[in-house]
Amino acid sequence: MSKPKVASDWLAGCAGCHMSLLDIDERILQVLELADLRATPITDLKHPDEDGVDVGILEGGINNTANEAVAKQMRSRCKYLVALGDCAVFGGVPAMRNFFTIEETLRRAYVETESTDDSGKIPDDPELCKPTNVRAVSEVVKVDLHVPGCPPDADVIFHVLAELAQGRIPEIKDEKLHWH
Amino acid sequence: MVTEKITIEPVTRIEGHAKITINMKEDGDVDHAYLHVNEFRGFEKFCEGRMVFEMPLITPRICGICPVSHHLAAAKAGDAVYGVTPPRPANLLRELMHMGQMIQSHGMHFFELAGPDLLLGFDADPAIRNVVGLVQAAPEITVKAVQLRKYGQEIIRLLGGRRVHPNFAVPGGVNKALSAADRDTILAGLDDAIATTQLGIQIIKEWAEKNAEDINKFAVFPTGYFGLIADDNALELFDGKIRLIDQFGTELERFEIKNYLDIIAEHVENWSYLKFPYYKKMGWPDGVYRVGPLGRLNIADKISTPLANEELKIFKQLNDGKPVENTLHYHYARLIETLYAAEQVRVLLDDADILSNQILNTKHNFQGEGVGVIEAPRGTLIHHYKARPSGQLEKVNLIVSTGHNNYAMSKSVDMVAKTYLNGQEIREGLLNRVEAAVRAHDPCLSCSTHAVGQMPMIVDIVDAQGKTIQTLRRD
Numbered sequence: 001m002s003k004p005k006v007a008s009d010w011l012a013g014c015a016g017c018h019m020s021l022l023d024i025d026e027r028i029l030q031v032l033e034l035a036d037l038r039a040t041p042i043t044d045l046k047h048p049d050e051d052g053v054d055v056g057i058l059e060g061g062i063n064n065t066a067n068e069a070v071a072k073q074m075r076s077r078c079k080y081l082v083a084l085g086d087c088a089v090f091g092g093v094p095a096m097r098n099f100f101t102i103e104e105t106l107r108r109a110y111v112e113t114e115s116t117d118d119s120g121k122i123p124d125d126p127e128l129c130k131p132t133n134v135r136a137v138s139e140v141v142k143v144d145l146h147v148p149g150c151p152p153d154a155d156v157i158f159h160v161l162a163e164l165a166q167g168r169i170p171e172i173k174d175e176k177l178h179w180h
Numbered sequence: 181m182v183t184e185k186i187t188i189e190p191v192t193r194i195e196g197h198a199k200i201t202i203n204m205k206e207d208g209d210v211d212h213a214y215l216h217v218n219e220f221r222g223f224e225k226f227c228e229g230r231m232v233f234e235m236p237l238i239t240p241r242i243c244g245i246c247p248v249s250h251h252l253a254a255a256k257a258g259d260a261v262y263g264v265t266p267p268r269p270a271n272l273l274r275e276l277m278h279m280g281q282m283i284q285s286h287g288m289h290f291f292e293l294a295g296p297d298l299l300l301g302f303d304a305d306p307a308i309r310n311v312v313g314l315v316q317a318a319p320e321i322t323v324k325a326v327q328l329r330k331y332g333q334e335i336i337r338l339l340g341g342r343r344v345h346p347n348f349a350v351p352g353g354v355n356k357a358l359s360a361a362d363r364d365t366i367l368a369g370l371d372d373a374i375a376t377t378q379l380g381i382q383i384i385k386e387w388a389e390k391n392a393e394d395i396n397k398f399a400v401f402p403t404g405y406f407g408l409i410a411d412d413n414a415l416e417l418f419d420g421k422i423r424l425i426d427q428f429g430t431e432l433e434r435f436e437i438k439n440y441l442d443i444i445a446e447h448v449e450n451w452s453y454l455k456f457p458y459y460k461k462m463g464w465p466d467g468v469y470r471v472g473p474l475g476r477l478n479i480a481d482k483i484s485t486p487l488a489n490e491e492l493k494i495f496k497q498l499n500d501g502k503p504v505e506n507t508l509h510y511h512y513a514r515l516i517e518t519l520y521a522a523e524q525v526r527v528l529l530d531d532a533d534i535l536s537n538q539i540l541n542t543k544h545n546f547q548g549e550g551v552g553v554i555e556a557p558r559g560t561l562i563h564h565y566k567a568r569p570s571g572q573l574e575k576v577n578l579i580v581s582t583g584h585n586n587y588a589m590s591k592s593v594d595m596v597a598k599t600y601l602n603g604q605e606i607r608e609g610l611l612n613r614v615e616a617a618v619r620a621h622d623p624c625l626s627c628s629t630h631a632v633g634q635m636p637m638i639v640d641i642v643d644a645q646g647k648t649i650q651t652l653r654r655d
């Protein structure tokens with residue numbers, strides 16, 4: 001059997017969940033033995049393989065139109081989708097933005113901040129995506145496994161990767177289910 | 181006239197998302213290349229109403245690669261708001277945690293993010309041009325690199341309970357003293373960390389010798405340089421005044437961070453969610469400056485630890501004592517700083533106060549407003565808070581490291597696109613060099629888009645009417 005293909009990406013998160021993944025330290029070599037790492041933020045393939053990957057992992061919630069597109073592409077190209085970390089699971093700290101309107105937060109950042117000069121305006125070039133409400137990944141696409149934590153513990157992430165790479169569905173419960 | 185546009189999206193092996201668009205002229209030459217930062221997160225707004233003392237736990241969620249920078253900058257801004265000076269041992273411990281972060285972040289960048297370009301080559305097959313390819317090509321070095329990152333992360337964990345998003349600094353000090361056992365654990369790993377960093381320095385020097393031609397034509401340009409400095413002009417990563425020098429090395433300013441609004445301002449461009457800081461007296465864009473490892477070594481005359489200071493002398497010869505302008509020398513500068521951070525770990529651990537339990541000052545003299553600063557791995561990080569007497573925040577302003585380098589990254593992308601793409605048939609390895617122009621700055625796009633978000637980097641080919649003809653993506 002060929003190695004299962006794994007792809008990952010980050011959305012409205014902080015990269016901390018991917019850092020926690022790297023915190024499995026030397027065990028990364030074991031993961032590389034078991035799985036074929038495809039498009040991820042630390043490899044140079046830009047998108048999950050068109051003919052599909054076995055496991056897709058998303059860090060971060062969805063807070064703009066670009067995130068939506070990435071989540072949908074990942075969903076359509078992976079068999080099994082993991083929402084990694086609190087942001088992906090329920091929006092996390094970035095979802096505090098939902099207490100304000102998008103217009104208010106943009107004005108604060110680009111017009112009102114004390115250091116912004118009189119060129120201040122809300123960027124709206126067509127190359128830029130549009131901010132939206134902050135949502136959990138599962139509010140936009142179907143998620144197969146939720147792994148909570150900010151970030152989830154490296155041991156939990158290793159467990160998830162090792163199980164999936166060996167064709168098993170990981171169980172996140174008991175001592176593996178914690179948020180510290 | 182612009183006839184075509186190339187889009188590279190996302191830029192990989194950087195923290196966060198970015199997109200590059202390169203507008204091409206009729207004759208096939210580059211008209212202009214843009215770096216778009218493409219997400220907005222809004223921390224500056226949604227922290228309003230939170231308590232000042234919560235900020236060391238909320239703001240690290242801006243960036244999981246350098247959460248310690250936000251953790252400490254927030255605690256320092258909190259010190260200023262509450263008008264409290266942390267006891268000396270607390271500052272030593274905060275600095276120790278910060279050195280752990282420098283080691284892990286710089287180490288990871290050199291070996292795992294930029295390393296594939298340097299060790300495997302800009303033109304290597306993109307399918308293997310990554311850490312997996314490195315494991316195959318140079319397993320021993322890769323394992324050492326993983327251990328170096330682990331070493332830095334463990335310092336953070338021993339102090340703050342966890343590697344990512346630790347809970348340690350509070351306004352007035354820190355919440356836990358260092359045990360003798362933990363001090364010994366950190367000391368035990370230090371020699372290996374130094375050896376691996378020296379190996380990295382050897383690798384980058386050999387690489388620089390072989391690639392002198394690339395280094396000298398790859399985004400070399402004058403700017404000012406900006407960062408913390410010690411009173412005797414030694415490299416400083418933790419605390420001090422800010423020094424700004426011009427392109428020739430002449431000091432323009434030396435100031436306390438609480439006065440930052442008199443010195444710098446931020447410009448907004450419509451095509452990026454990332455703002456552009458500049459030196460007010462010179463105005464936008466003449467007043468642009470660079471931060472991070474290159475900027476810091478350019479403003480420093482010396483380093484207080486011996487091994488790093490020897491390397492700094494060699495670095496200073498690269499441009500006859502004048503500021504080093506080559507973007508690719510960010511890599512060498514980054515490793516010299518890593519060496520300093522490791523040596524500084526020993527200085528801190530040998531300090532007689534390091535195990536003291538005088539770690540928290542609770543005598544407040546509420547000021548209501550305060551600015552905190554630190555040299556994050558990628559450059560100067562500023563947190564500025566205004567609070568009501570209850571401690572609830574009214575206003576939050578953040579200027580992050582990668583922001584200061586926004587102009588430099590955009591300029592580098594444009595220059596490298598022009599240098600390498602003009603008159604050439606466009607191929608992947610050349611586009612990878614355009615990405616490497618961003619990568620050299622080790623941007624922290626989650627950080628820079630705190631207020632802002634991630635930064636997808638794309639290369640599109642657009643015609644004169646603005647219609648996209650071709651989008652180069654590597655899937």
Ligand code: SF4
Pocket residue numbers: 012013014015016017059060084085086087088092093149150151152241244344
């Ligand atoms: S869950 Fe926490 S660590 Fe993960 S991306 Fe969100 S803020 Fe960062």
